[in-house]
Amino acid sequence: MSAVNWPDPLSKSKELYDRAAEVMPGGITRILPWQDPFPVYAKSGSGAYVTDVDGTRRLDLLNNFASLIHGHAHPAIVSAVQEQVANGTAFTLPTQPEVALAETICGRVEGFEWVRFSNSGSEAVMCAIKAARAITGRSKIVKAEGVYHGSYDYAEVSLDSSPENWGEDPTSIGYSKGTPEGVKNDVVVIPFNDTEAAERIIRANKDQIAAIIIDPAPSYFGFVPVSQSFIEMIRRVSTEIGAVFILDEVITFRVNRGGAQTRFNIKPDLTVLAKIIGGGFPVGAVVGSRKFMEVFDHRNGKPLLPWSGTFTANPVTMTAGKIALDLYTQADSDRLDVLGDRLRAGVTEAFAKADFPGQVTGFSSMFMVFGHQRTVLDYRSGYSSKEESKLIAKLQKNLVLEGYHIAKTGKAFLSTAMTESDVDGFIAATERAARQAVSQG
Ligand SMILES: Cc1ncc(COP(=O)(O)O)c(C=O)c1O
Structure with a gap:
């Protein structure tokens, strides 16, 4: 990892964002990867990991929003x-x-x-x-x-x-x-x-x-x-x-x-x-x-x-x-079901340990973290208040600093390139990130 990194004002991501803001509305093309104060710019990806322009490698649970079932550059x-x-x-x-x-x-x-x-x-x-x-x-x-x-x-x-x-x-x-x-x-x-x-x-x-x-x-x-x-x-x-x-x-x-x-x-x-x-x-x-x-x-x-x-x-x-x-065989899909269950069970436990007032939903290789604990059955029951959304945004930002990419909205996806140890690392990082989010108020 380089000494200068996101969200450091001296980082290469910041330099790119300053250029981008001159030539694109808001400096971006897609709203999804927007990240306050500026996005992390990707340089390369391999399997489950993406490396940014400053040389930091993170586990990529975005997978170009669910499109990379085998991770990067298979x-x-x-x-x-x-x-x-x-x-x-x-x-x-x-x-x-x-x-x-x-x-x-x-x-x-x-x-x-x-x-x-x-x-x-x-x-x-x-x-x-x-x-x-x-x-x-x-x-x-x-x-x-x-x-x-x-x-x-x-x-x-x-x-x-x-x-x-x-x-x-x-x-x-x-x-x-x-x-x-x-x-x-x-x-x-x-x-x-x-x-x-x-x-x-x-x-x-x-x-x-x-x-x-x-x-x-x-x-x-x-x-x-x-x-x-x-x-x-x-x-x-x-x-x-x-x-x-x-x-x-x-x-x-x-x-x-x-x-x-x-x-x-x-x-x-x-x-x-x-x-x-x-x-x-x-x-x-x-x-x-x-x-x-x-x-x-x-x-x-x-x-x-x-x-x-x-x-x-x-x-x-x-x-x-x-x-x-x-x-992408049935065996791969079955393995992702198991990996997904492991992740959701681990994140549930991590939230409890961190006293984080949230939950994780989803099945198979898809999951989402919420900043509330109401049972989610449809759009209205899942609807988050501004405060609840902010809590998830804090958690997500802390996860970026821990070395994990999920969406600001809390959505994320597994790929076949991921292992149990990737998932366990994510669970441990989530506990730290959740604890930090709670203390950030
Ligand atoms: C359920 C669903 N339908 C349609 C789309 C649109 O697909 P695309 O982004 O390739 O236009 C998406 C994108 O995320 C989606 O999740």
């Missing part, structure tokens, strides 16, 4: 990508790696027959919603309150509603200023896991609904898994009212070789994938049975939904994605 991915880069990075023509990744994805889940790629999860969500509209000829979508489905007006409705505006039944609240009224009117918001209320709200709009989009374990409230009764209702009611059931597995595809749908026996019409299927490169995909995916098929003239993109299915992403998925 040797097999690096060498295949290097070979592909030397052969060309992007073609207007289709390529073999595109076919190979599509075959790999279809081979992992029973209902996956056809794939359409995009460049990000947000794009794929947008694509799936457009597909549902083209299939049904309707415009409204249903989403759960406080659930993130990417950066897209419709998908963002009621993402951060608060007690001041959320209403008894969830009100449709625009995320950014200037969200068109038409967008809000076309998004029906339901409470996650409240089967009865959600069914009533959906049925009240039944003739106008194109799609119901569900994340089976939303990150915004600590990866609480969807209840069996809720998801069964969504499946049944979607079919009854003629809407398309879209499952957003952008993050949760990691919880089993065949995603959360295999783990929890969910049968959506369309699935949205991204993150781990790109092996560390930008990616997104809509997947489903031929019956629904036919909407993209151009062979009888103009498709019902034309969908394209300059870098879509580029061979670098496709090559990396196939190797990442081939390397």
Whole structure:
């Protein structure tokens, strides 16, 4: 570790941030890694660890927000990508790696027959919603309150509603200023896991609904898994009212070789994938049975939904994605379940020892720490006050100083590159960081 380090004003991270602030709004591109007083700038990553520009190595529990299932620079991915880069990075023509990744994805889940790629999860969500509209000829979508489905007006409705505006039944609240009224009117918001209320709200709009989009374990409230009764209702009611059931597995595809749908026996019409299927490169995909995916098929003239993109299915992403998925077996996923349980049990104990008024939630390789101890079942019960969020921000900052990266919001992810000793080190550091956060008031 160098003597000068984050958040030292003489650090290289500070120097880079000063330059960045001259040429980018707020000096950043993504809000997620923003860190007061300035972000830690990464230089390199290897396996479970990332090294910053000042030479400090930390355990990376961010994993580019859940996209690096094998950690950084996995040797097999690096060498295949290097070979592909030397052969060309992007073609207007289709390529073999595109076919190979599509075959790999279809081979992992029973209902996956056809794939359409995009460049990000947000794009794929947008694509799936457009597909549902083209299939049904309707415009409204249903989403759960406080659930993130990417950066897209419709998908963002009621993402951060608060007690001041959320209403008894969830009100449709625009995320950014200037969200068109038409967008809000076309998004029906339901409470996650409240089967009865959600069914009533959906049925009240039944003739106008194109799609119901569900994340089976939303990150915004600590990866609480969807209840069996809720998801069964969504499946049944979607079919009854003629809407398309879209499952957003952008993050949760990691919880089993065949995603959360295999783990929890969910049968959506369309699935949205991204993150781990790109092996560390930008990616997104809509997947489903031929019956629904036919909407993209151009062979009888103009498709019902034309969908394209300059870098879509580029061979670098496709090559990396196939190797990442081939390397991610059921045994890996099972091992991450065990490692995740070890971490959550250890962090729970660490919080108790440190008298830290928080909790850790999640399952499998996903977890989130909260600055409160209320039972989290949905967005409202997970909702943190400003003070509670500040407590987590303090804990996170102390963890950076201890050598661990988690998100400021308390979210984090394991990778197959992590070991029991990495997790035990994190638990010990969490106890110190929590104690410190408590003493910081
Ligand atoms: C559940 C979910 N859906 C969609 C997205 C958007 O994916 P991307 O960031 O690749 O656009 C995310 C990103 O974190 C996500 O967590």
